[in-house]
Amino acid sequence: MYALEARNLVKSYPNVLAVDNVSFGVREGICFGLLGPNGAGKTTTVEIIEGVTPATSGEVYYQGEIAGRRFREEAGIQFQNTALQDNLTVMETLIMFQTLYDRQAHLDDIIEACSLGELLSRDNRKLSGGQRQRMLLAIALVNKPRVVFLDEPTTGLDPQARRNFWQLVQRIQNDGTTIILTTHYMDEAHVLCDEIAIMDEGKIIASGPPDELLQERYKGLIIELPIDNVKDDLAGIDHQTIEDLGIVEVLTEDIPGSLAALTPHLFDANRIKIRQANLEDLFLDLTGHSLRT
Numbered sequence: 001m002y003a004l005e006a007r008n009l010v011k012s013y014p015n016v017l018a019v020d021n022v023s024f025g026v027r028e029g030i031c032f033g034l035l036g037p038n039g040a041g042k043t044t045t046v047e048i049i050e051g052v053t054p055a056t057s058g059e060v061y062y063q064g065e066i067a068g069r070r071f072r073e074e075a076g077i078q079f080q081n082t083a084l085q086d087n088l089t090v091m092e093t094l095i096m097f098q099t100l101y102d103r104q105a106h107l108d109d110i111i112e113a114c115s116l117g118e119l120l121s122r123d124n125r126k127l128s129g130g131q132r133q134r135m136l137l138a139i140a141l142v143n144k145p146r147v148v149f150l151d152e153p154t155t156g157l158d159p160q161a162r163r164n165f166w167q168l169v170q171r172i173q174n175d176g177t178t179i180i181l182t183t184h185y186m187d188e189a190h191v192l193c194d195e196i197a198i199m200d201e202g203k204i205i206a207s208g209p210p211d212e213l214l215q216e217r218y219k220g221l222i223i224e225l226p227i228d229n230v231k232d233d234l235a236g237i238d239h240q241t242i243e244d245l246g247i248v249e250v251l252t253e254d255i256p257g258s259l260a261a262l263t264p265h266l267f268d269a270n271r272i273k274i275r276q277a278n279l280e281d282l283f284l285d286l287t288g289h290s291l292r293t
Helices: 042-050 069-074 090-098 107-113 129-140 159-174 186-192 210-217 255-265 279-287
Strands: 004-013 016-026 031-035 057-062 075-078 147-151 178-182 195-200 203-208 221-226 240-242 247-252 273-275
Touching (some): 016 057, 016 195, 031 186, 042 057, 042 147, 057 069, 075 129, 090 107, 159 178, 221 255
Parallel strands (some): 031 178, 031 195, 075 147
Antiparallel strands (some): 004 016, 004 057, 195 203, 221 247, 240 247
């Protein structure tokens, strides 16, 4: 039995099918990432599951039953943007949100888990980006949720704050909480998610553990070089040119042979980069390299 399951979700608007018969299950205690480019339907899908947006058709199941009051009591949500009451301290804000629930966690535990001890008397308007995200995570935990939704939780944070937040998420998951994550950072998804689903045009186009998806699609390593380092035609060499990124990529299981074939066509062999395929490669190959608005 899944902790959370979406069955045949559809959301249609006039002239737009935002979510097209989407189904997936989230196992208890994992971090599940829902990924996709702008306009793919992932935000609408998550909002349907959260109960924020009604589905045109389909059902959401929690612990084997249609999601209802029990789900609302046992779910926590960290929205990307949350309007908070002015002139309240961090502690007062946590207490205010906790009173909205019959099911309540111990605030001392949340404060420790989210590293808020030194910020409790501070006005919530005077927090840095990373501090505010920690407080918003704490708010999502005040009802001792069994499942937590994190919507783009590290957008706008510096690299150090992002990694600190990752540690908080991993700590929460280690306590047995199921996590649903949406993010545009592929490195974040790879680090945090046990399983992912990639959406495009309202449908799920790939799903599974990140490493398994990469192993299925990419055999070997990627040779990467700048377009302006290529001095003539690469005809006869299997490659792809990614104009938007200004690079040429060669996927190969024979690194020495591919390097020998490439080198005569390059201005500078020292500008070659050899790397493993990552989740960003998979995401872009499946959804395209052009900008979505």
